[in-house]
Amino acid sequence: MPNKKRLLLKQQLTRRHFNAAEVPSAGSAVNFSPFEQNCINTAAPMTVTESEEKLVPTSGTHNCGGRCLLKAHVRDGRIVRISSDDTFPDTPLMPQLRGCMRCLGYQDRLYHPDRLKYPMKRVGKRGEGKFERITWNEALDTIADHTKRIMKQYGPEAIYFNYGTGNAGRVSERVWLTRLIGLYGGYLSMYGNYSNGCSLMATPFTFGTTATGSSREDWINSKLIILLGWNPAEVIHGTNSTYYLKQAKAAGAKIVVIDPIYSNTAIGLADQWIPIRPTTDSALLDAMAYVIINENLHDQKFLDTYCLGFDDAHLPPGIPSGNSYKSYVLGESDDQTPKTPTWAEAISGVPREVIVQLAREYAINRPGALIQGYGPQRHAYGEQVVRSGTVLAAITGNIGVKGGWASGTGLQARSNYVASIPTTNPCQAQISHYSWPDAIRRGIGMGADSGVRGVKQLSSNIKLIYNLAGNCLINQQSDINDTAKLLADDSLVEFILVNDQFLTSSAKFADIILPADNMLERDDIATPWGFGDYVLYTSKAVDTVFECRNGYDWVSDLAGRLELKDKFTEGRTLEQWLRYLVEETAKKNPGFPSYEEFKAKGVYRWHYPEPDVAFKKQIDDPKNNPFPTPSGRIEIFSPRLWAMNKPREVPAVPKYVPAWEGPQDLLHKKYPLQCIGHHYKRRVHSTFDNCGWMEEASRQEIWINTADAEQRGIREGDKAKVFNDRGVIVLPVKITPRIMPGVVSIPQGAWWTPDATGVDQRGCINTLTKYQPTPLAFSNPQHTNLVQIQKACERSG
Amino acid sequence: MAQQLAFYFEQNHCVGCDTCQIACKGKHNLPVGQLFRKVYEVSGGAFRERDGAIIPEVYAFWISISCNHCVRPKCIESCPAGAIQKRPLDGIVHIVQDQCIGCRRCLKACPYGSPQYNPFTRKVGKCDFCLDLISQNKPPACVSSCPMRALDYGPLDELQKKLGSVNSTKGLPRADTEPALVITPHRHAVDK
Numbered sequence: 002m003p004n005k006k007r008l009l010l011k012q013q014l015t016r017r018h019f020n021a022a023e024v025p026s027a028g029s030a031v032n033f034s035p036f037e038q039n040c041i042n043t044a045a046p047m048t049v050t051e052s053e054e055k056l057v058p059t060s061g062t063h064n065c066g067g068r069c070l071l072k073a074h075v076r077d078g079r080i081v082r083i084s085s086d087d088t089f090p091d092t093p094l095m096p097q098l099r100g101c102m103r104c105l106g107y108q109d110r111l112y113h114p115d116r117l118k119y120p121m122k123r124v125g126k127r128g129e130g131k132f133e134r135i136t137w138n139e140a141l142d143t144i145a146d147h148t149k150r151i152m153k154q155y156g157p158e159a160i161y162f163n164y165g166t167g168n169a170g171r172v173s174e175r176v177w178l179t180r181l182i183g184l185y186g187g188y189l190s191m192y193g194n195y196s197n198g199c200s201l202m203a204t205p206f207t208f209g210t211t212a213t214g215s216s217r218e219d220w221i222n223s224k225l226i227i228l229l230g231w232n233p234a235e236v237i238h239g240t241n242s243t244y245y246l247k248q249a250k251a252a253g254a255k256i257v258v259i260d261p262i263y264s265n266t267a268i269g270l271a272d273q274w275i276p277i278r279p280t281t282d283s284a285l286l287d288a289m290a291y292v293i294i295n296e297n298l299h300d301q302k303f304l305d306t307y308c309l310g311f312d313d314a315h316l317p318p319g320i321p322s323g324n325s326y327k328s329y330v331l332g333e334s335d336d337q338t339p340k341t342p343t344w345a346e347a348i349s350g351v352p353r354e355v356i357v358q359l360a361r362e363y364a365i366n367r368p369g370a371l372i373q374g375y376g377p378q379r380h381a382y383g384e385q386v387v388r389s390g391t392v393l394a395a396i397t398g399n400i401g402v403k404g405g406w407a408s409g410t411g412l413q414a415r416s417n418y419v420a421s422i423p424t425t426n427p428c429q430a431q432i433s434h435y436s437w438p439d440a441i442r443r444g445i446g447m448g449a450d451s452g453v454r455g456v457k458q459l460s461s462n463i464k465l466i467y468n469l470a471g472n473c474l475i476n477q478q479s480d481i482n483d484t485a486k487l488l489a490d491d492s493l494v495e496f497i498l499v500n501d502q503f504l505t506s507s508a509k510f511a512d513i514i515l516p517a518d519n520m521l522e523r524d525d526i527a528t529p530w531g532f533g534d535y536v537l538y539t540s541k542a543v544d545t546v547f548e549c550r551n552g553y554d555w556v557s558d559l560a561g562r563l564e565l566k567d568k569f570t571e572g573r574t575l576e577q578w579l580r581y582l583v584e585e586t587a588k589k590n591p592g593f594p595s596y597e598e599f600k601a602k603g604v605y606r607w608h609y610p611e612p613d614v615a616f617k618k619q620i621d622d623p624k625n626n627p628f629p630t631p632s633g634r635i636e637i638f639s640p641r642l643w644a645m646n647k648p649r650e651v652p653a654v655p656k657y658v659p660a661w662e663g664p665q666d667l668l669h670k671k672y673p674l675q676c677i678g679h680h681y682k683r684r685v686h687s688t689f690d691n692c693g694w695m696e697e698a699s700r701q702e703i704w705i706n707t708a709d710a711e712q713r714g715i716r717e718g719d720k721a722k723v724f725n726d727r728g729v730i731v732l733p734v735k736i737t738p739r740i741m742p743g744v745v746s747i748p749q750g751a752w753w754t755p756d757a758t759g760v761d762q763r764g765c766i767n768t769l770t771k772y773q774p775t776p777l778a779f780s781n782p783q784h785t786n787l788v789q790i791q792k793a794c795e796r797s798g
Numbered sequence: 799m800a801q802q803l804a805f806y807f808e809q810n811h812c813v814g815c816d817t818c819q820i821a822c823k824g825k826h827n828l829p830v831g832q833l834f835r836k837v838y839e840v841s842g843g844a845f846r847e848r849d850g851a852i853i854p855e856v857y858a859f860w861i862s863i864s865c866n867h868c869v870r871p872k873c874i875e876s877c878p879a880g881a882i883q884k885r886p887l888d889g890i891v892h893i894v895q896d897q898c899i900g901c902r903r904c905l906k907a908c909p910y911g912s913p914q915y916n917p918f919t920r921k922v923g924k925c926d927f928c929l930d931l932i933s934q935n936k937p938p939a940c941v942s943s944c945p946m947r948a949l950d951y952g953p954l955d956e957l958q959k960k961l962g963s964v965n966s967t968k969g970l971p972r973a974d975t976e977p978a979l980v981i982t983p984h985r986h987a988v989d990k
Contacts, residue, residue, distance in 0.1 A: 082824045087942050099945045102820040234813035234946075243946055247811055263841075268858050268984075269813035269946065276845075276854055352851035682815055693830040694823055698816045698837070707844065738843050738856045 057542040058086060058603025060527050061104040062173075062520045064166030065685045067237035068529040069100035070604050073521055073542035080108050080521060080543055086603070093248055094218065098240050098535065098604070103685060106694040107521070115503055115691060117516035118547035127497070128489045130509040137548065140513050141555065145562035147496035147512075148185070151465045157187035157428035158444070158456075159464035164194060164434045165471015167501065167688055170525030170539065171421060171582055172575065174500050174517065174552025175469045180424040181560050181569050182467075187428030189463065192454065194434050195477055197375040197410060198780025199383030204409035206639045207391040209629030212615065214411035217242060217532055219612035220249035222404030223370045225362055228258045229282060229390060231374030234266040235682040238374070239532030246270050255366075257359065259285070259351075260376075262679060262704065262746060263739040275359070276741035278664045279677050279784050280380040281349035283657035285356060286389040288345030290330045292360035293396055299364065300398030307623060308395050309630075310638020310654060317632070317640050326392055326637045326654040340657070348657070348665065350741065364397045368404030372411060376679065380785045381660035384777045388655035392637050400635070401620025403612075412531040415613035419528050419536045420585030422578065429455035433779035434473075437463060438484060438772060441493050452779030462493070469500045469552075470517060472687040474507035476753050476765055479783060480772040482728050485510075500552070503691060506753040506765070515555060518545040524575065524600075526582055534607040536586070538600045551575065642777075650776035662771065662787045664743070672725050672787035674709065674745050678766035681748035690752050690763075701764045702733040704746040705790065710736040713790060720793040723747065725769055725786065731793045732764035745790065749783070802869060802889035803927060804954035804978035805941075806961060807862055809987060811948045814839060814860035821943035822864070825928060832914040834925040835864035835940050840969035840987070859984035861969050862949065864940065865912035865925035866977030867891045869954075876907035889954075889978060892926040895919075909971035927951075954978045964988075 055075040060068055074082040083106075085099040120140035125131030151159050162179060170176075182188045193201055204211045217239065220226060226249060233242035243266060250256055250270060258267035259275045259282070267274045277285060293299050304311040310320075312327040323334045332339030342353035363369050371394055377386045390408035399405035431454040432440050432447075439451055444462035447453050468474045474497070478484050488494060488510045499511035508514055522545035527537045545551070553575045560569035573581065580596045587593035590607075599605055618626040627633030631640065643653035650658060659665045664675060680686075683695035690701075703721055715721055715734055723730045723745070730747065740746060753765035761768040770783045814837055822828070822835040841858035867884075871891050874882045881897035882904060884890070893904075893913070898921040904913040905922065913924045928938035936942070941949045950957075957980040965980065966973040967987035973979075 081827070084821065084824070084939065085943055087936075091947070099943060100817070101945055102816040105817060105824055105943060106820040108824065234815055241945070243813055247946060263854070263856055263858055265813045265815065268860065269811050269948075274854060274856075276852055347850040350850060350852040352848065352853055694820060697830045697833075698819060737841060738845070738854075739839075739841055739858055741852055741854070742845055742847070743852075 054081065057540050058601075059521060059539045059542055060537040060603075061100065061107070061685075062168055062170040062525055062527045062539055063685050063688045064169050065103070065237055066233070066530050067101065067240040068098070068527055068533070068535075068537055069104060069240050070098040070537060071100050071104055075542050078543055080111060083107050095606070096241050096244055098533075101237050102682060102698060103689055103695070106692065109692045109694045110689060111519055111521055113503070113691060116546065116549070117502055117504060117508075117514060118549070119516060120548065121514045123512045126489065127491050127512065128485055128510045130504065132514060137550070137555070137558075140515060141559050141562060143513055144498055145559060147465060148182070148563065151495065152186050155461040155464050158189045158430045158459050159461040160188040161437060161440070161463045161466050162188060162190070163437065163466050163468045163471055164191060164473045165469055167470030167472070168517070168520065168552075170520070170527050171419070172525050172553060172578060173470065174556060176422050176424065177552050177556035178467055178469060178559075179426070180422060181556055181563065181565060183424050183426045184565050184568055185563050187426045189428060189440070189459070190426055190431050191434045191437075192431050193778055193780055195473065195781050197378065198434060199378040199775055199778045200373070200375060200387045200410045202778030202780065203378075203384040203387040204391065206642055207388055207630075207636055208407065208409060208616070211410035212412045212414040212416065213391070213407040213409040214413045214531065215406060215615045216413055216415055216534070216609075216613040217245040219403060219614060220245050220254065220370060221252040222612075223249055223254045223368055223406070224366045224404065225369035226254050226256045227359070227363065227369065227371045228256065228260075228266065228271075229371060229373045230260055230377035231372050232260065232262075232264040232266045232376075232680065234269060235264065236374075236680045238530070240529065242532060243270065255362070261677060261741050261744045264679075265682065275351055275355060278348070278350045278741070279377075279675050279744060280382075280660035280663040281657070282377045282386040283389040283655065284340070284345045284348040285351055286386070286393050287330055287340035287657050288342045288356045289360035289363065290326070290393055290396055291340045292342060292357050293364045294327060294330060296361070298361065299396045303398035303400075304395065307400075307620065307628070307635050309632050309634040309636045311396065316638055320638070320640075320643065324638065324653065329654055329656060348659075350743075363393070367397065367399060368402050369397065369399055370404065370406030371399070371408045372406055373408055376677070376784060379781060379783050381663065381773070381775065381782045382650065382658040383775050383780060383782060384651070385655050385658055389657075391635075392655055395635050395637060401614060401616035403614055405614070407615050413533070413613070414615035415534065415609070417534055417536070417607050418586065418589045419526070420582045422582070430459055431455045432459075433774060435478070435781045436774050436779050438478070438487055441487060452774065464494060465496045466494055467498050468507055468511070469498075472505045472507045472752075474499075474510055476506040476687050476767060477750070478772075479767055479770040479781060480727055481753050481761075481765065481767045482759065483772060502549075505687065516547065516549040518549045518551045522546075522549070523551050524579055526579060534609065536605050538603050540600060540603065553578070647776065660782075660785050661773070662785050666787065668787050672789045673743070674788050674790060675743060676723070676766070676769060676786040676788040677744065677746045677784040678749035679746050681750065684748070684750040687750040687752060690750055700733060701748065701751045702735040703764065703790070704735050704737055704740045704748075706740050706742040706744070707736055707738050708742050709745070709790075710734065713792060715790070715792045722791045722793040723769065723788050725788045727771065728761065728768035729759070730761040730764055730768050732762075745788065800887050802954040802978050803867060803932070803951060804957050804980060805864065805866065806950040806952065806957050806980045808946070808948035808950075808982045809859060809861070809967060809984045810982050811946050812860040812862055812984070813946055815945060817943050817945055818862050818940035818949055821939045822925070825939035826923070828914075829918070832916060832923070834912075834914060834923065835862065837862045838969075857986035859967075859969070859987045861967070862940075863910055863970070865891060866910060866975070866979045867927060869976035869978060870974075872907040872909070872975055873904040873913060876903040878903065888932075890927045890929065890932075892929065893922055893924060895921055895923070898922055909975060910977070954980070
């Protein structure tokens with residue numbers, strides 16, 4: 002560690018010690034760490050003016066649906082506050098990019114006493130969480146040795162980068178290590194992700210693309226906006242998404258929220274809340290289609306012009322009658338079941354008259370936007386609801402028009418080019434993001450029927466995992482108790498590298514842990530997920546601490562050990578790479594600012610004269626602009642899915658497929674409650690779980706309906722024991738009418754904390770979830786769980 | 799008084815995101831246990847089941863509240879040390895830290911739970927309308943942070959003229975202290 006850094010830390014320590022000593026009742030001075038006093042208000046309310054502070058533009062680069070323009074307020078080398086940038090005017094058309102509670106409270110995470118400080122190696126059994134401090138040299142030697150050995154012994158298909166997006170910047174450690182291992186021979190890569198794997202897979206079967214979203218300014222043209230399982234106020238799915246919805250409402254749109262929970266978005270924006278049993282959304286959408294077709298409210302001209310397979314007359318050649326969507330909905334196909342509102346009511350819990358009302362409104366009160374959140378597709382047959390939504394948008398002609406919405410993934414169709422660090426991967430093999438446990442157990446011979454792509458069969462089991470800035474190794478992956486056993490066996494995966502800022506549940510399974518620098522301690526470039534037309538430069542605000550190192554720094558050193566340093570770095574410093582990104586971006590964006598100007602402002606925003614409407618040109622001029630599907634049409638009936646010949650689980654037209662562990666599963670008798678894990682405002686997935694300010698604002702607790710709690714004698718202040726055959730959790734309860742009866746929710750992302758008997762004491766939903774990839778996307782079905790609940794004990798205090 | 803400053807709360811569009819609460823904590827560097835602005839949920843009602851159908855008869859809304867810099871502040875009356883003062887210029891009620899003796903009588907007096915005892919300094923703190931920002935003509939931290947633009951501030955009479963005179967809803971105490979607060983209520987937060 003450079004001496005300068007040590008000195009700075011020492012000074013900070015001394016100063017804070019001094020402050021703490023001034024306070025008469027600071028009783029927590031035992032085991033003092035330089036971080037612990039951060040949040041303690043040791044003096045009178047701040048009177049120092051902002052002018053004495055250095056303001057550094059930055060943003061949150063963890064895997065958040067928002068990307069906001071923030072200012073770090075720095076005084077004496079220390080961040081004292083984080084605020085949303087307000088240096089440019091806040092207008093409805095060009096609103097400020099305001100952050101949420103998570104980033105505005107970020108100093109509580111940055112200066113957390115549990116930050117990892119040094120490289121460590123495992124000394125106990127894998128997963129036990131026992132580690133010993135080592136030097137960076139020893140850590141990098143060990144990583145290099147295992148990488149060389151495993152590459153030689155098993156080949157690149159044995160080396161896997163586990164999903165992880167704790168650092169989603171353009172120059173994250175993941176970018177660098179994939180670049181290096183790509184140069185070294187390659188690695189088994191992945192497709193899909195935990196957020197919207199089913200949606201990414203299913204949407205292109207209808208439209209040929211996932212970029213089905215208009216820009217959000219267009220919502221003011223909608224007369225009806227249906228949010229199907231979408232809670233952007235809490236997920237922060239797009240900075241300002243809720244603000245655009247507010248504007249749409251002011252312009253006259255009716256907003257309907259369909260969700261098992263009376264969500265935060267619903268409370269602040271909805272005219273109507275429709276609770277629905279998890280996993281049954283397709284049944285609701287099918288019944289809406291039934292009403293629309295039955296009452297002749299569908300847009301036949303649109304369907305005839307643009308779509309394939311709505312009715313039997315428009316099926317592709319060679320497909321027998323009775324296989325169209327209309328036949329399915331009207332009960333003229335194999336199942337002979339008309340998808341009436343009464344049929345859907347029994348499945349979904351949505352009253353039949355509400356289904357009729359919503360169907361009529363969506364078909365008549367046009368244009369309307371049926372916007373799908375990703376929650377409903379994280380279930381056993383999550384592909385279906387995605388396609389059901391796209392088909393309903395087509396039936397009502399709400400595609401390619403102002404105020405409409407094509408449904409599906411909804412990534413913004415208008416995109417802006419921002420350059421990336423060049424990477425290659427000579428290894429062609431891919432698995433889904435979710436199916437790596439299979440590739441550990443039985444990788445050799447695993448093929449297309451398990452979602453393998455790029456090669457016919459895998460040639461190796463996974464033997465080495467790089468888990469960088471991610472908690473999906475345990476915490477965010479299904480069936481934790483089983484995964485833990487799998488990972489604990491070091492004859493299977495022989496080496497696990499973790500790079501993180503905290504000893505997360507996943508980090509406990511590392512063989513080597515590297516302490517990562519923090520987003521406020523490094524320069525980076527960040528773009529939003531899907532929504533918005535801007536790019537951010539996140540400037541380093543403060544020096545990093547202890548022996549934490551930047552990804553480029555240590556991966557460069559690792560490159561030296563693999564004799565690839567020059568090839569890897571191309572002689573560039575990190576800053577030179579950032580300049581490279583800006584230069585490459587500028588080549589395709591005339592008027593893009595210089596590196597210096599971009600860095601100083603922290604943001605570049607593309608300006609467009611009007612909102613973008615997805616698929617407008619396909620609708621306005623279909624002859625010259627076919628949809629990017631094989632037929633050039635909106636494929637309501639998908640010949641590609643038909644060819645897969647798995648009609649029950651992967652039907653050629655979207656269908657309601659009853660989920661295992663759904664409300665119709667017989668297991669319901671033993672485990673009568675459906676358990677979901679909604680996104681919680683106080684976390685980004687598992688990031689921020691350990692932050693006191695966040696816990697104070699939104700405690701980790703299971704949401705249970707008042708009636709369900711009463712039936713079980715559970716009262717406010719109790720803890721509940723939640724269990725099924727896969728695991729047990731004990732956690733506090735939130736007894737609330739905001740969740741429908743029969744459904745409970747354990748907000749996702751809490752860190753798995755088993756006691757000696759394996760009972761999770763924190764409330765990680767994946768203690769209860771099942772590992773079973775979905776049939777088409779091989780994605781995660783984590784809202785598909787049946788559980789039972791009992792009162793655990795009275796909470797003390 | 800020249801011009802009583804007040805907060806505006808667009809309750810009907812509050813999504814309970816807690817951003818204002820955290821922005822305030824960050825601005826005032828508050829440990830866990832102290833909230834100069836807090837956000838809380840009010841909810842109730844139940845579901846009716848009809849055959850298989852589940853029909854919600856549920857209400858819920860949010861309250862975001864700090865010190866209301868009341869026109870008739872009870873905290874000032876309660877303070878034996880004269881540490882709580884109301885500025886003649888703008889009506890901002892603030893606690894002079896040097897004079898606070900930490901007796902916590904103001905905690906009991908305030909109907910909104912605004913004053914917050916700090917066990918480390920053994921003094922009471924509370925929202926001071928971000929005096930330093932206001933003096934630079936900048937909005938308080940809570941207002942400028944709100945992702946829904948559901949918080950605002952301004953002279954009380956102007957806000958009332960523009961936005962009405964609601965200063966209490968369900969889930970809030972009766973406005974006996976004349977809080978400098980204007981609310982556009984959520985439909986569930988008022989009697990129909």
